[in-house]
Amino acid sequence: MPHWPYVQAVDDALTARGVPDGTVRADHHGLERGLTTYMTLAWDVSRTSGRGGIRLDWEERQGWYYALTGLHAYDVLFYTVVTALRTPIADPERVADVAEELVCFRRLPDVEYREEWEGGREVRAAADDFRRGRLGLGLLRLREDGTGSESGSGPGVQLTIDTRADTYEQAVTALRAAYGSGLQT
Numbered sequence: 001m002p003h004w005p006y007v008q009a010v011d012d013a014l015t016a017r018g019v020p021d022g023t024v025r026a027d028h029h030g031l032e033r034g035l036t037t038y039m040t041l042a043w044d045v046s047r048t049s050g051r052g053g054i055r056l057d058w059e060e061r062q063g064w065y066y067a068l069t070g071l072h073a074y075d076v077l078f079y080t081v082v083t084a085l086r087t088p089i090a091d092p093e094r095v096a097d098v099a100e101e102l103v104c105f106r107r108l109p110d111v112e113y114r115e116e117w118e119g120g121r122e123v124r125a126a127a128d129d130f131r132r133g134r135l136g137l138g139l140l141r142l143r144e145d146g147t148g149s150e151s152g153s154g155p156g157v158q159l160t161i162d163t164r165a166d167t168y169e170q171a172v173t174a175l176r177a178a179y180g181s182g183l184q185t
Contacts, residue, residue, distance in 0.1 A: 001026050002126035003037040003060060005119055006089060010039070010058075013092035019099050020047040022054075028130070032168060035131045036060050042073050043103050050106040052077060056099060060127055063088035064095070066102060084109050089120035135175065 001007070007026045014022075022043035029036050041056040048054050053069040055076075064082040069075055084098050094113035101109045117123075132138065161171045 001028065001037060002130040003039065003123050005126075006092075006117065006123045007039050009092040009117065009119065010041070010095050013096040014041070014099055017096040017100055019096060019103055022047060022103075031134075034061075035134055037127050037130070041099065042069075044073060045071055048103050048106065054099075054102045054106070056082070056095070056102070059088075060124070061088060064090060064098070066098075066108075068106070082108065084111060084113055086112050086114045087116040087120075089117050089123055091115040091117045 003026065007024065011024055020043060022041055025040040025042075027038060029038065037060045039058045041058075042053060043055075044053045045051065050068075052071065052075075053073055055067040055069055055073060057065045057067070064085045065079060066082050067076045068078040070077055082098055085094060090113060094115055097109055097113070101107055161174060163171075166174070
């Protein structure tokens with residue numbers, strides 16, 4: 001998983017802070033959701049204060065959300081964005097601040113954290129390379145200035161898919177036409 005360094009850094013920060021053990025799940029969505037990576041941190045009712053559990057969800061492009069859950073983790077009572085974490089790849093220590101408040105006191109901290117994790121740029125580049133690899137495209141190399149360049153040389157292809165108007169089949173057909181029929185979906 002391209003976002004594993006971030007998952008591990010968040011888990012390490014939670015452990016160092018003494019936040020009760022919960023479950024961690026890291027994976028990626030399918031092609032229909034852009035192969036975006038995600039992480040879910042969950043604490044059942046036995047590990048939290050209050051009458052239910054807590055779940056923190058992260059998606060690489062959307063950032064952090066949280067859920068107050070009932071006795072079962074899928075019984076979501078409330079779900080919203082974590083307003084305290086203002087960057088999508090928030091610093092793991094700040095994620096631990098939020099998790100501690102939610103798990104121990106069932107509330108969000110009354111602050112805004114705008115610090116991005118120092119490894120955020122590398123995680124984004126790895127996630128982009130992961131998607132490009134899954135689509136059969138060349139990988140990107142991260143330049144010193146933080147931008148990517150295609151590995152290899154030659155003319156590039158730019159393809160725009162309107163996700164509101166184009167169907168999945170139209171998008172796959174366009175990708176295959178642009179990048180070759182060997183594209184795996």
